[in-house]
Amino acid sequence: MSPFEALRGALFSLRTNKLRTGLTMLGIIIGIAAVIAVVTIGLGGKAAIMQEMEKSGVNLFVLYPKSTTGQSGLEANLLSLSDSEALQSALPQVKTLLPTSVDYAAMEVSQKNSSAMLVGTTPEFAVLRRREVAKGRFFSEEEFEADRRVVVIDQTLSDSLFGAGNPLGQQLMIQNVPCRVIGVLAKDTSAFAQFDVSPQNSYAYVPWGTWTDIFQTTRVDQLEGATYQESDLESVIARAKQILNVRHGTTDQYEAYNVQQLVQSTNKITRILTSIIGLVAGISLFVGGIGIMNIMLVSVTERTREIGLRKAVGAKERDILLQFLLEAIVLSLVGGVVGIALGVGSALLTANLLNWPPLLSGWSILFAVTFSLAVGLFFGYYPALKAAKLEPITALRYE
Structure with missing residues (x-):
């Protein structure tokens, strides 16, 4: 029997x-669809997170002291305004x-009160x-x-104190110190800002000297900066820590x-979640494979007399083996194709609803096809x- 005839016989039996x-095929369909959907959604979510991070800049860094108090318990001047100038002079990056x-x-x-x-x-x-x-x-x-x-105030504080009115030029009392409002920052619409619902989500910005006058202190809480190139971040941070420790006579006092740390953490979490969900999808594929074996064994039992008859008229073991093997392969491949279509469709729909970039993974589709086979x-x-090893006489006597 030719492979084409065996395939035609397998298709007839399945129909x-x-x-x-x-x-x-349902088990294979669900498993394949889950694998592709999980990988595609995971890649799209990761890309969406990266886009949000890039809005802030991936070359940003913040330097701050590990402690703001000295051994005596008093406030320690661990950062100063001159530190910024010194570090910029020493670090051309x-x-x-x-x-x-x-x-x-x-x-x-x-007479409207708020805090920020x-x-x-x-x-x-x-x-x-x-x-x-x-x-x-x-x-x-x-x-x-x-x-x-x-x-300069943010939109949240502007809505709280001025409502629909124009805050520009208005006098705002900050800790009983009068300040003139000259600007309102646009609302932060990044994905991360959507989860910030705390009362501290109101900010006001003043010149550093004005801040020190209001609070009667010259402390600097942190130094915020950016490098020209993302690749210089680690070396710049390490060198900046050394310079600050030397300037202030401390040892390992700065953090x-x-x-990039957030990017790395996000990538790690995404990989873990994708792996866990992918493992669950893989289990469903395995269960689908067991279902195929079970149905094929039932099919062999139901068609015992047919197998005996075919062997009696000259069919060889390899012909029987080929036909039943092709039936199992067709079940898996058709289920795989439907699963791929379902997985891609659900992933694209999810990406569209969440406004994520749809990133189809070629290797996941290749894996799905290979795994189906x-x-x-x-x-x-x-x-x-x-089925191939059945004896013709025994098979013909089977009821």
């Missing part, structure tokens, strides 16, 4: 029992480095953080140098955080061999 064939001080402050305007995190920084802050100004402007270098009483061969071989 004869359409419901059983469909139910047998650094594009921007600016001081930032943050504290909680009471806000009041026209007050940030003392430099004019480069908005550029470094890639924050857009919705109204007005950020404070200038001249205002920074002169410690002007000007403030650093950079966006392997399942058919592995789980179909034993039933096919059992």
Whole structure:
């Protein structure tokens, strides 16, 4: 018997029992669809997260002291305004480095009270953080140098204190110190900002000198910066720590955080989740393969007399083996093709609903096809061999 005739016989047998064939393929379909959907959705989610991170800049870093108190328990001046200038002079790879001080402050305007995190920084802050100004402007270098009483607020604080009114030019009392509102930052619409619902999601920004006047302290909480190239981040951070320890006579007193650490953590978590869900999908594929073996064994039992008759008229063992093996392979491959279509479709639909980039994985589709073929061969071989080894006389006597 030629392979073509064996294939035609296998297809005829499967068409004869359409419901059983469909139910047998269901396990393979679900398993393959799950594998492709999980991998595709995982890649799309990872790409979406990376896009959000890139909005802030992947070459950003923050330097801060591990402790803000000395051995006596008093506030230690572990960072200073001059540290920023010293580090920029010593590290040519650094594009921007600016001081930032943050504290909680009471806000009041026209008998309306609120509170927000007050940030003392430099004019480069908005550029470094890639924050857009919705109204007005950020404070200038001249205002920074002169410690002007000007403030830039975010949209949340603007809505809280001014409602639908125009805040520009209004006088805002910060810790009983009058400051003029000169700008409103646009609302942060990144994916991460959607999960920040805490009361501290209100911010106001003033020149660093103005901040020190309000709180009567010259402390610097952290130094925020960016390198020209992402590859220089680790070396710059290591060197910056050394310089700061030397300048302040400390040992291993400074810590650093950079966006790359978040990227690496996110990638690790994504890989773990994808692997776990992929393993579950793989188990469903295995169960689908067992279903194919079970149905093929039932088919051999049902067609025992047919097998005996065929062998009696001259069919060889390899002909019987080939036909039953092809039936198992067709079940797996058809189930695999349907599963691929279902997996790709569900992944694209999910990506569209979540506004993620649809990233189809070629290797996952190749794996699905290969695995389908392997399942058919592995789980179909034993039933096919059992059918091929039946004795013609015994098979013809079977009731």
